[in-house]
Amino acid sequence: MSDKPDFQVEVTDEQVAFFKENGYLSIERITTDEEVEWLKGIYDKLFGERLGEKDGGYFDLAGKIGHDGRDVLPQVLGPERHFPELRDTIYYRNARHIASKLFGRDEDTLTAGGHMILKPPHYGAETPWHQDEAYWPEEILPLSVSAWMPLDPATAASGCLHFVPGSHRDHIHHHEHINHDPSIHGLFTEEVDVSKAVACPLAPGGATFHHCRTLHFAGPNTTPNPRRAYIVVVNAPPQRLETPLVKPWLQAEREALAKLGKKIG
Ligand code: NI
Secondary structure (H helix, E strand, C coil): CCCCCCCCCCCCCCHHHHHHHCEEEEECCCCCCCCCCCHHHHHHHHHCCCCEEEEHCCEEEECCCCCCCCHHHHEEECHHCCHHHHHHHHHHHHHHHHHHHCCCHHHCCCCCEEEEEEEEEECEEEEEEEEEECCCCCEEEEEEEEEECCCCCCCCCCCCCCEEECCCHHHCCCCHHHCCCCCCCEEEECCCHHHHEEEEEEECCCCEEEEHHHHHCCCCEEEEEEEEEEEEEEEEEEEEEECCCCCCHHHHHHHHHHHCCCCCC
């Protein structure tokens, strides 16, 4: 976007301390209303045209890869590949800036990449409880923070995020694919004390941040409106492990995708 105003969001020491203690943080505002409106146009084009589907950049997170019929939880990976100007948005810049404060790392040492998850009106599926780290390859120990910004009101009824405070200090829980079907990319874990969960409703242009190990969940969308969310994952340099972690769900998915002749990425 050209002519965009300088809109840098700062987090306070208290907010940084809250994130360190709880593994998540909710902020009221990360970009302008104007930018949210502009992003909706790009978002709707990506999902309307299923951009990147052939290369594994568009798929249904809660359905079998390559299935026919309507997508219940469509996801776009790497929207910046199609619209490089996304990297120059107020949202993207603030996500990187705030993440650097949450990590206590210099911004220059961080990389970032986006994805988008849509919950269509009425039938958008839930995103079951999981840790993002469960998706990472076995030999990598990531240090990442995800910024999550809705373009529509995110409420408990439309699929706002819920977190288990302090769960970023847990180990990596055992995960399974949705419906126990490794041809479905979405993962879930049953090792969650949901009585501790905190819902984070947000207005459009607000954002939550969560650590890659924090347990989180988003309910189905039961409202007549879409719930569009744009996520920017900000990464500190990951650690490469000599002894890979045990994540049998990843191997199961690799085998299922090889059989289908599909890929994700
Ligand atoms: Ni997640």
